[in-house]
Amino acid sequence: MxxxxxxxxxxxxxxxxxxxxxxxxxxxxxxHQPPLVEDALGKQMLALLIQLEAACTATDDPAEAMEVAFPPHPDADLLLSFPGLGVQLAARALAAAGPGPAWS
Structure with missing residues (x-):
């Protein structure tokens, strides 16, 4: 304070x-709120935390899959050579560029 x-x-x-x-x-x-209101707000907070956990899991799974799927790509070494580009950002940059000659 x-x-x-x-x-x-x-x-x-x-x-x-x-x-x-x-x-x-x-x-x-x-x-403080009345006890019933505080109890309801506590239950709502738990429900929101469960939703947050599900959202985190939903983003972790594709991220882990990208960590495995991106490095074998022919352009992976080129993109990963840029400063600041890790696997996640390089894969997004490749996806944003669209299919090129290496996508055969």
Whole structure:
């Protein structure tokens, strides 16, 4: 809290303001929802985390397949020689360029 107040250009009363903010926003009862609402929000958060996990898995699988499928391509060495291009980005660049003579 102190660092945030300093970043906001506070110079005086930082300790008192940090204590006030802590008491008002984090230690009072009104900062909470009724128990049923908090329980529902917790269940919603778990559902969102499950969706996030599924999305991460859905992107990891093609990425792993690309790591295996791209290096044997005839133009892989050329594309990987560019600074900053790894397997993932080089494969995307190749896909964006479209089929060329090496795609026979």
């Amino acid at each position: 102190h660092a945030a107040l300093k970043r906001a250009a506070r110079r005086r009363g930082i300790e008192a303001e940090a204590d006030r903010i802590r008491d008002v926003f984090f230690r009072t009862e009104w900062a």
